[in-house]
Amino acid sequence: EILSQVKSIPESVAIVAKQHHEDINGYGFPHRIAKSKIHTIAKLVNVANIFCGYALKSPWNEGMSGQEAIREITRSKNGALDPQFVFLLHEIFAVDFAFSKDRISLNIDPDPEEP
Numbered sequence: 001e002i003l004s005q006v007k008s009i010p011e012s013v014a015i016v017a018k019q020h021h022e023d024i025n026g027y028g029f030p031h032r033i034a035k036s037k038i039h040t041i042a043k044l045v046n047v048a049n050i051f052c053g054y055a056l057k058s059p060w061n062e063g064m065s066g067q068e069a070i071r072e073i074t075r076s077k078n079g080a081l082d083p084q085f086v087f088l089l090h091e092i093f094a095v096d097f098a099f100s101k102d103r104i105s106l107n108i109d110p111d112p113e114e115p
Helices: 011-019 040-055 066-076 083-092
Strands: 097-099 104-106
Touching: 011 040, 040 066, 040 083, 066 083
Parallel strands: none
Antiparallel strands: 097 104
């Protein structure tokens, strides 16, 4: 609600912030909306948020490997997350992906022959 009142923030950003904990099965929060009523980017942010919650070290979590986090998301969040974004997470880990419990970064080298 606060973001909706800030004129310099696009409405879509406020919507994503409000909906990024909604699950496509309708059991998320705060509004328990489902599927097509959830902004597409909010669905993506939900998957990324859960991945980071599992994978990154925090005061309440030791963190786990990226592959372990993906397995846990796939196992425990079946039906709650948009499958296309869970699949995308699997695809991201199929490329050169640097991961530690403290930081995540995608290593992109479009042409390894160039310096």
